[in-house]
Amino acid sequence: MLYPNNDFLKYTLENPENCDHNVGVFNHFDVIKDAPGVLRFEPNLTAKPVEDAKPISLVLSTGIHGNETGPMELVNDVVKDILNTKLRLAVRLLVIVGNPYAALKGTRFCDVNLNRLFLGAYEKYSGLEVARAIELERCVTQFFEKAPQEHVRLHYDLHTAIRGSKYKKFAVHPFVSKRHYDPSQFSFLTACGIDALLLSHQPTTTFSYYSYAMHGAHAFTVELGKVQPFGCNDLSELKHIDAGLRALIEKACLVQSDEKPMKVFKIIDALIKDSENYRLNIDAEAENFTLFDKGTVLAQSEKGMYQIEQAGDAIVFPNTNIPLGQRAGLVVREVKNKDLFCEPRVGA
Numbered sequence: 001m002l003y004p005n006n007d008f009l010k011y012t013l014e015n016p017e018n019c020d021h022n023v024g025v026f027n028h029f030d031v032i033k034d035a036p037g038v039l040r041f042e043p044n045l046t047a048k049p050v051e052d053a054k055p056i057s058l059v060l061s062t063g064i065h066g067n068e069t070g071p072m073e074l075v076n077d078v079v080k081d082i083l084n085t086k087l088r089l090a091v092r093l094l095v096i097v098g099n100p101y102a103a104l105k106g107t108r109f110c111d112v113n114l115n116r117l118f119l120g121a122y123e124k125y126s127g128l129e130v131a132r133a134i135e136l137e138r139c140v141t142q143f144f145e146k147a148p149q150e151h152v153r154l155h156y157d158l159h160t161a162i163r164g165s166k167y168k169k170f171a172v173h174p175f176v177s178k179r180h181y182d183p184s185q186f187s188f189l190t191a192c193g194i195d196a197l198l199l200s201h202q203p204t205t206t207f208s209y210y211s212y213a214m215h216g217a218h219a220f221t222v223e224l225g226k227v228q229p230f231g232c233n234d235l236s237e238l239k240h241i242d243a244g245l246r247a248l249i250e251k252a253c254l255v256q257s258d259e260k261p262m263k264v265f266k267i268i269d270a271l272i273k274d275s276e277n278y279r280l281n282i283d284a285e286a287e288n289f290t291l292f293d294k295g296t297v298l299a300q301s302e303k304g305m306y307q308i309e310q311a312g313d314a315i316v317f318p319n320t321n322i323p324l325g326q327r328a329g330l331v332v333r334e335v336k337n338k339d340l341f342c343e344p345r346v347g348a
């Protein structure tokens with residue numbers, strides 16, 4: 001047994017520094033400890049995939065923010081079932097517990113927000129998370145580079161939000177320059193119970209964006225409810241994504257659903273904290289996707305202000321408890337899902 005009771009999460013939190021690089025050999029797969037909190041599953045994929053399913057290399061990352069415990073618990077149960085051989089493995093899989101030190105402290109991060117450090121952004125920072133960002137980039141790069149060329153590359157980076165949210169589960173789509181949206185990903189996220197999708201308007205330095213930009217992965221940050229301490233998550237709230245991920249792992253297929261399609265929002269602006277007296281004019285308890293009237297002064301500082309351009313524009317991830325120069329929120333505007341796929345794809 002690689003871990004007592006096959007409990008990868010417990011072991012990672014008890015041994016945040018240690019990685020013995022042991023390999024577990026099972027009947028139809030190998031498991032490799034690539035780094036602390038990073039576990040790679042290499043199945044024997046000689047069996048034909050179901051119907052015309054394509055082979056898949058899948059990254060499931062959790063706990064990039066240490067206090068976002070729900071996804072860590074969810075994915076740990078999946079790992080347990082694979083290690084107990086209750087769940088069969090039909091995809092290459094990399095599972096990550098992102099920031100074990102912050103998880104132990106119950107905080108979002110120790111020194112600096114890990115999810116701002118990818119694509120070399122770590123060079124501008126110092127602290128514990130810098131080394132972890134480098135290590136995670138290395139693990140993901142090795143994983144995708146080892147994938148045969150025909151593999152579809154997927155990365156779902158699972159988080160929970162600081163605030164409550166009008167749409168409880170939502171995802172962030174990376175910025176794609178030519179509107180190359182993949183309907184099957186939209187439909188998969190819908191089947192996973194995701195209520196809304198934000199389309200990014202610019203490149204970022206997040207973990208999911210790293211996998212998209214460097215490895216051509218379909219990569220999303222996925223918000224699965226609100227931050228709770230370990231043991232306080234109601235995992236039944238996550239039953240749809242649990243089922244979607246298990247089907248993906250077991251059958252190498254993305255379950256599809258267009259029943260109750262997701263709301264889709266484009267990101268209009270990122271609000272940047274430009275001064276120590278930067279403030280957002282919102283209620284302390286305001287939820288993600290709170291709407292504003294045209295002309296509302298949403299943010300202000302000695303350097304300027306931000307006014308809402310169109311009635312119905314909304315805020316997501318409001319947070320001013322951040323360093324200068326970082327994102328204090330996103331302003332989003334709803335778009336019609338059907339309009340995204342009807343234009344001819346440039347260069348397709």
Ligand SMILES: O=C(O)CCC(=O)N[C@@H](CCC(=O)O)C(=O)O
Binds near residue numbers: 317
């Ligand atoms: O609730 C919040 O304010 C933050 C939740 C969170 O960690 N969100 C991610 C989103 C990343 C992205 O934009 O793709 C983050 O802020 O890192």
Ligand SMILES: [Zn+2]
Binds near residue numbers: 065
């Ligand atoms: Zn997060």
